[in-house]
Amino acid sequence: MGTGKRGLLATAVTVVCAVTVLAAPGTAFASPGPTPAPTTAPTLTPPPSHSKDLEEVREKLDALYHDAAVATDAYNAAEEAAKKQSAELVTLAKKIADGREKLAGLKDRAGRAASSQYRTGGLPDEAHLLLSDDPGDFLDGAGRVLQGQRATKGLLGEMTRTQQDLEQYAEDASAQWQKLEANRKAKAAAQKKIEKQIAAAEKIESQLEKEEKERLALLQQQAAQRAQTAWLGTGILEEIQGEGTVQGQKAVRYATAQIGKPYVWGAEGPDSFDCSGLTSQAWANAGVTVPRTSQEQWRQLRHVALKDMRPGDLIIYFDDASHVGLYVGDGTMVHAPRPGRTVTVAGAGSMPILGVVRPDA
Structure with missing residues (x-):
């Protein structure tokens, strides 16, 4: 030697x-801001x-x-x-x-x-x-x-x-x-x-004026609302009846407790999160280790049918699995959207859904 x-x-x-x-600091995103409750549009x-x-x-x-x-x-x-x-x-x-x-x-x-x-x-x-x-x-x-x-x-x-x-x-x-x-x-x-x-x-x-920014925010809300309404229009909520496990409910409580904290790329808490940082830490709090990135969560965790989704499951978005949210029930999920936004609740169908994965048995 x-x-x-x-x-x-x-x-x-x-x-x-x-x-x-x-x-x-980091980035990983989704659709902006909270969407309306799924049963009202x-x-x-x-x-x-x-x-x-x-x-x-x-x-x-x-x-x-x-x-x-x-x-x-x-x-x-x-x-x-x-x-x-x-x-x-x-x-x-x-x-x-x-x-x-x-x-x-x-x-x-x-x-x-x-x-x-x-x-x-x-x-x-x-x-x-x-x-x-x-x-x-x-x-x-x-x-x-x-x-x-x-x-x-x-x-x-x-x-x-x-x-x-x-x-x-x-x-x-x-x-x-x-x-x-x-x-x-x-x-x-x-x-x-x-x-x-x-x-x-x-x-x-x-470069946008204040009024233009307000109209842009409205357009973003409308886009998310249209996607959520179309998703609900399939009658999917009539099929999704699963109840979360003890661990799943614990993950939900952790994730929703982070609402209002800023999105920062590469962050895993406790003061800020990116999308997969939030979901991985939520499940870590429930005693389950999951992959750090949304793409690896999609690749490694067990896939379940959308109709079998239950609170605590992870919803993977976009064809490249670049975003993830945690399903909380009633057609909604909690996620860290993107830079400039905070952890929030949004419609589960407000973005293109790739599939659902389940961290717990």
Whole structure:
């Protein structure tokens, strides 16, 4: 092992600290603001006729925030992988340190054995036996020779295995380091994209007059309402009759207790959340570990039919699984929508539903 390997433990610990510090504000989104209760759909006053331009603005903003949401999932995934790799590096570094200490001890034993042979004149035990005139001494010595040979063979074998282990640990550590560096780069690229998309959206919004912002908010509410009304119009609530488990209800209570807290990309609470940060922490509070990102929640958790949905289940939105909310019942869900918004209750059908997953058994 070179001097680089000797410093691996310290380096790995430093990596863990660095990864922990690298948490930054974030993004992952959905439809804006709370929607009306599912069983009532008051008619919103249509905006003025020249709202076509604002409708295009709304669609542009939705696209920008959606792209930022996708990048947030990539950021969160890279963050989780980096944490895991940092922990593995620390473990490997400790194994290397322990292995080096063990190898040093074995070499010391081998050195003492060599010194003992030197003190006996450099002759092997077999030669001493041949020179012995006492048959009893010869037989006793023969036994000691066999034991010594076995001990020497065992010592050499253990030294070889320890050396091989050290080499393997070093290779594994190098591989983990490369993965860690790759995920650092992935995080940086995702962060850059997130910030770019959010900055573009904020620039568009900053150019609107107060009255235009109000009309834009109305358009956003109308879009969410139309989607929710269409979803309810399928009669889905007549089919969704499931009751939440004890754990599911606990997750619901946690998530709804966060209402009003700001959306921040990459955040997992307690003061702010992104969409999957909210759902993962809600279920962690219920004693169930779920994947950190909405895409991994969709990929890893058990899928259930929409009609079988019950409080506590996670609703995954958009074809790319870039957003998630937690179903609370009566056709509503709680979620962290996007930058500039807070955790809120919204219609479960106010965005395109990809499917439903269940964290608990």
